[in-house]
Amino acid sequence: MQICVIGLGYIGLPTAAILASSGHKVVGVDVNQNVVDTINQGKIHIIESNLDILVKKVVEEQALKASLKPCPSDVFIVCVPTPFKAGYEPNLDYIKAAAKELARVLKKGDLVILESTSPVGTTQKLSKWLSEERKDLIFPHQDTKNSDIFIAYCPERVLPGKILEELVENDRIIGGITPQCTQKALELYRSFVKGKCLDTNAKTAEMVKLVENSSRDVQIAFANELSLLCDKADIDVYELIRLANHHPRVNILQPGCGVGGHCIAVDPWFLVYDFASEARLIKMAREVNDSKPLFVTQKIIHRAEVLKNKKIACLGLAFKPDIDDLRESPAVFIVSLLIQKGYEVAVVEPNIKELPQSLKEKCQLIALNEALKYENIALLVGHKEFKNLKLEDNEKILDFCGIEK
Known part of the structure; x- marks a missing residue:
């Protein structure tokens, strides 16, 4: 044909x-x-x-x-x-x-x-x-x-x-x-x-x-909400989930910086818009996942204030590991927000050759070895290039994707 x-x-x-x-x-x-x-x-x-x-x-x-x-x-x-x-x-x-x-x-x-x-x-x-x-x-x-x-x-x-x-x-x-x-x-x-x-x-x-992606969004929202609870309770959320998943009928997903991409971050809103009175859980899940980048940004800023250092290196910009797709990416939002707050941000993203137009004049794209010289490093996306960082020995890195868990 x-x-x-x-x-x-x-x-x-x-x-x-x-x-x-x-x-x-x-x-x-x-x-x-x-x-x-x-x-x-x-x-x-x-x-x-x-x-x-x-x-x-x-x-x-x-x-x-x-x-x-x-x-x-x-x-x-x-x-x-x-x-x-x-x-x-x-x-x-x-x-x-x-x-x-x-x-x-x-x-x-x-x-x-x-x-x-x-x-x-x-x-x-x-x-x-x-x-x-x-x-x-x-x-x-x-x-x-x-x-x-x-x-x-x-x-x-x-x-x-x-x-x-x-x-x-x-x-x-x-x-x-x-x-x-x-x-x-x-x-x-x-x-x-x-x-x-x-x-x-x-x-x-x-x-x-729409239902397939909304189902995923609700499950991710549960994991992201757990990360907020665990942060307040001083509990390692990744250990918590690993242990809970030993239950034969429990399979909790891993939390991250939020939800990105053109599907899961967008599609549930179509249901919420058309079925506002009925899609209550779907709407709440969207709100939880949309708020997670703000939480991550606040944690990074707190570290920067403690260190009294305005320079921050962010590892990862794509909406998920090992791709170049930046659509609706929580990491892009986090980097943009840090810049708005007056921080000097550098980004490591091994899957792109240049930054998107919205960031091009506001921060720089650097190599991983250069980023590791920074005092304040935020791991935002679990790319394969970041999996050998030995995070347990590197207190400079704030891990928001549980890359070694």
């Missing part, structure tokens, strides 16, 4: 590459000219295990090319960001913009799949937005049995660092606006997914993704 993947970020590019390696002809679309040029050179603009090798291969085989605009295709897969606005209102502007672009090249029989994490009902909205652009076509929300276009939702559920593997091996949830839409989408995913392809309707598929 001819497939058009719209959005070539952390999900879109791996998805496009996997599809291209599975026998499909793929055009990847992105609004960033640099991204398009980089991919067409057989290179990548993000860090993901083995993605560089796969992209180089499929570009050389002419199975994948990048473009600024969608082209006529059999399938369109939308993988654009879905952030939130002020007041945690979901921002669907990117999906709406993608709909407007792909509508221009839609033809009868085409399949449109939304993979972007979205509030319940977004797939239905996508169908309506497309119909506003193409009044000559019949869409599934208009006629459930005789639509010209098939529309479905299939959320990604992959782990950064293992995306290529999990795109193929993980089970997928596929929900169409109509049963015919679901079956059409199932055919596509069965062409490259080795895991189970589980069928449902669009609204349920949308809710599944």
